[in-house]
Amino acid sequence: MMTPVDSSAAISARAATVDTPLPDDAIVIDGLHKQYGRIEALRGVSLNVRRGEIFGLLGANGAGKSTLIGVLVGSSRPSAGTATVLGLNPVSQARTLRHQVGFMPQAPALYEDLSPRDNIRFFGRAHGLDNLECRIDDILTFTNLRDREHDLVYGFSGGMKQRVSLACALVHRPALLLLDEPSAGIDPKLREAFWHHFRELASTGVTLLISTHQMDEALQCDRLAIMRNGVVLACDTPKNLLRGGRSVVRVWRDDQAEVQTITQYPEQLPLLLQRYGLDPAIRRIEIEEDTLETVVLDLIDARATPTTSEMEAGHAGDA
Amino acid sequence: MQAMLSRTAAIARRVLRQVLRDRRFLALSIMAPLLIIFLLKVFFDSLESPFFKPTEFIIPVGAFVVHFITYVLCAIVLVRERTAHTLTRMFVNGYRPVEIIGGYVLAYTVLATVQALLVLTELSLLFDLGYSIGTLLSLYLVIWLLAVISIALGIFVSNFARNEGQVFPFIPLIILPSVFLSGLLISVDRLPTWAQWLGRVTPLFYANQVVQNLIKPGGALSDNWAVFAGLPIYGIVVLVLATRTLHEWD
Numbered sequence: 001m002m003t004p005v006d007s008s009a010a011i012s013a014r015a016a017t018v019d020t021p022l023p024d025d026a027i028v029i030d031g032l033h034k035q036y037g038r039i040e041a042l043r044g045v046s047l048n049v050r051r052g053e054i055f056g057l058l059g060a061n062g063a064g065k066s067t068l069i070g071v072l073v074g075s076s077r078p079s080a081g082t083a084t085v086l087g088l089n090p091v092s093q094a095r096t097l098r099h100q101v102g103f104m105p106q107a108p109a110l111y112e113d114l115s116p117r118d119n120i121r122f123f124g125r126a127h128g129l130d131n132l133e134c135r136i137d138d139i140l141t142f143t144n145l146r147d148r149e150h151d152l153v154y155g156f157s158g159g160m161k162q163r164v165s166l167a168c169a170l171v172h173r174p175a176l177l178l179l180d181e182p183s184a185g186i187d188p189k190l191r192e193a194f195w196h197h198f199r200e201l202a203s204t205g206v207t208l209l210i211s212t213h214q215m216d217e218a219l220q221c222d223r224l225a226i227m228r229n230g231v232v233l234a235c236d237t238p239k240n241l242l243r244g245g246r247s248v249v250r251v252w253r254d255d256q257a258e259v260q261t262i263t264q265y266p267e268q269l270p271l272l273l274q275r276y277g278l279d280p281a282i283r284r285i286e287i288e289e290d291t292l293e294t295v296v297l298d299l300i301d302a303r304a305t306p307t308t309s310e311m312e313a314g315h316a317g318d319a
Numbered sequence: 320m321q322a323m324l325s326r327t328a329a330i331a332r333r334v335l336r337q338v339l340r341d342r343r344f345l346a347l348s349i350m351a352p353l354l355i356i357f358l359l360k361v362f363f364d365s366l367e368s369p370f371f372k373p374t375e376f377i378i379p380v381g382a383f384v385v386h387f388i389t390y391v392l393c394a395i396v397l398v399r400e401r402t403a404h405t406l407t408r409m410f411v412n413g414y415r416p417v418e419i420i421g422g423y424v425l426a427y428t429v430l431a432t433v434q435a436l437l438v439l440t441e442l443s444l445l446f447d448l449g450y451s452i453g454t455l456l457s458l459y460l461v462i463w464l465l466a467v468i469s470i471a472l473g474i475f476v477s478n479f480a481r482n483e484g485q486v487f488p489f490i491p492l493i494i495l496p497s498v499f500l501s502g503l504l505i506s507v508d509r510l511p512t513w514a515q516w517l518g519r520v521t522p523l524f525y526a527n528q529v530v531q532n533l534i535k536p537g538g539a540l541s542d543n544w545a546v547f548a549g550l551p552i553y554g555i556v557v558l559v560l561a562t563r564t565l566h567e568w569d
Contacts, residue, residue: 070569073411074410074411074567074568075407075410075411075567075568075569076568076569077568077569091568094567095413098410098411098412098413099413101411103408103411103412105404105407105408107403107404109403109404109405109407109408110403110405111333111337111403111405113337113340113341114333114336114337118333118336122329122330122333123408123409123412125325125326125329126326126329126409126412126413126414127412127413128322128325128326168408172412
């Protein structure tokens with residue numbers, strides 16, 4: 001016996017109540033649109049990022065994650081809507097904002113004919129920092145690059161380049177760090193090292209906005225916005241998003257399995273089991289929860305049948 | 320203002336460091352003009368015509384070679400930054416268009432200074448020009464300014480290209496009018512009026528006018544200020560245009 005459940009509606013409904021802007025939010029986005037010719041890469045995105053949290057943007061390629069980050073760092077101008085980053089407008093107050101924001105693009109964006117130290121020094125000089133060399137020493141240590149600091153980036157692996165890129169984004173000790181798929185193409189060990197760095201930074205009060213299409217990374221965020229074709233489908237903590245998923249409960253009475261499907265199992269499971277009382281014939285109970293991937297796919301299915309413009313936006317979203 | 324100069328110097332230092340490490344680029348920008356001029360000397364010597372005097376036009380040709388090579392090599396620089404996403408990263412870190420353009424021009428000017436010096440020395444020695452020190456210094460100043468303008472012009476056109484392939488159409492767009500309308504092949508006076516005006520759009524027009532007057536007997540820069548002034552004015556206009564067309568956002 002299967003019970004149909006509309007999990008995506010439950011998630012979306014909760015997301016609306018959770019994501020209320022606070023006066024000191026690091027990022028406040030309201031009705032943001034970005035159009036490239038006929039293609040709409042962002043279609044009314046609204047979300048808020050709290051100070052000091054690790055906020056994830058989860059979505060497939062073309063979802064609009066990079067475009068959104070581009071607007072927030074001031075390298076792309078929105079077609080409509082507003083964005084406030086650390087209380088500043090990324091268009092009209094870009095000069096002030098840029099010294100408070102660290103940005104790690106999806107591509108390494110490094111000078112490969114220079115060393116990590118030279119790259120970090122060059123981007124650090126843009127901020128007019130005192131004690132730049134000391135800061136470079138600190139950041140090279142933080143990103144475990146000390147032993148390769150004088151080698152040319154040209155010969156580095158993808159993961160090493162990403163480390164240098166992260167170091168360049170951190171040299172001026174920004175209050176907000178925007179990371180566009182920082183662990184794309186790197187091995188699991190280095191990814192874990194990256195997330196260790198991210199948690200360390202968050203513990204010092206730095207706000208992190210991280211785009212990813214990796215579910216395991218998304219689960220490590222404090223909160224998460226799921227994007228598709230330039231739209232935020234849901235925004236909540238990973239735990240709450242998972243609670244909105246389905247749980248399949250199999251109760252084995254003698255040799256017969258009764259299958260029940262519920263949502264929000266911490267509340268619903270006791271109610272379900274009450275039906276069975278203390279029946280000694282019950283020999284086994286299995287609970288199979290939806291993964292985040294399933295929850296995301298359900299959300300996407302709930303908004304299936306994309307229009308032509310949605311599909312086109314999907315191709316341009318991460319341009 | 321101090322911060323702006325400091326950031327411009329940071330870009331110039333970084334570019335210069337990259338250029339000095341890029342031996343192929345260095346060889347191309349320094350050796351290629353010298354090689355072309357040497358081949359021209361071999362070619363002219365083989366003509367052996369008493370009516371043909373290469374000394375009358377070899378300096379303008381040398382200036383053109385510097386202009387051509389410098390312009391072509393610089394037309395790619397910002398495109399490379401754009402495709403590597405380092406241009407976006409520079410902007411996001413707070414570098415401004417005027418600092419980026421200024422930094423690049425400063426760095427490549429170091430190269431152009433050496434290049435112009437070597438070219439003029441080679442021309443003078445190979446073709447036994449026998450000009451006075453004053454004339455040679457004046458010629459050097461003109462060729463050097465032309466090289467700096469070529470850098471600015473290259474960077475300006477590279478603002479309009481989104482990838483390396485898009486740079487190529489811009490090369491003949493600037494170079495062909497320079498060859499035909501600047502007075503290098505045909506005297507400007509013999510061109511139709513519209514072509515004479517079009518020729519003024521090319522920096523080689525101004526450089527060529529000054530050079531032609533300087534290599535005449537008794538020619539001095541002090542008698543050609545009006546035409547010579549066209550070069551720095553042209554350079555400033557191109558730099559302003561390059562800065563205005565380099566956008567920080569898409």
